[in-house]
Amino acid sequence: MLGLFVLLSILVGSTYQYEVTSFYDLISKTRNWTHCCNDPFVPQHILDQAEHNTNLCFERFPNNLLCFDHCWMRLFGILDRRERFVKSALLEYLGKDVVLGDENDWKKNVTERFVSECLAELTNSTGFCNSDSRRMGVCYWKKMFEACPVELNGGTCNF
Numbered sequence: 001m002l003g004l005f006v007l008l009s010i011l012v013g014s015t016y017q018y019e020v021t022s023f024y025d026l027i028s029k030t031r032n033w034t035h036c037c038n039d040p041f042v043p044q045h046i047l048d049q050a051e052h053n054t055n056l057c058f059e060r061f062p063n064n065l066l067c068f069d070h071c072w073m074r075l076f077g078i079l080d081r082r083e084r085f086v087k088s089a090l091l092e093y094l095g096k097d098v099v100l101g102d103e104n105d106w107k108k109n110v111t112e113r114f115v116s117e118c119l120a121e122l123t124n125s126t127g128f129c130n131s132d133s134r135r136m137g138v139c140y141w142k143k144m145f146e147a148c149p150v151e152l153n154g155g156t157c158n159f
């Protein structure tokens with residue numbers, strides 16, 4: 001699996017730099033995103049589902065990243081029959097009501113806007129293994145980690 005996802009690269013000395021390509025790459029491999037933002041994003045049950053999805057999809061598509069991504073999103077049930085994103089289903093996992101933190105937490109104020117912006121950037125391709133799943137993951141988490149306040153280690157991820 002490490003060959004499929006490049007998450008770590010060793011820099012000078014013992015400093016690590018993570019290349020974050022999407023939510024599941026990050027949490028499935030590290031279960032920790034404090035190197036990008038020291039602020040928990042989602043509850044444990046979503047982390048558990050992400051790990052489950054990762055294991056199933058890697059077993060099915062060990063050498064095809066686009067199919068893996070698509071499988072992963074499909075298992076969360078956020079793609080419709082035409083393999084397009086269903087915003088309401090996506091917000092069940094990433095929306096304001098799910099994201100950890102109090103009502104005024106920085107994450108709660110931006111998550112739904114970021115979901116909308118990223119969905120607007122998709123090509124709306126149809127069919128299994130299309131690239132929209134990868135685009136959505138990269139777009140959303142890049143926006144989230146870049147929005148993370150500096151005092152919480154924000155802005156330190158490389159994409």
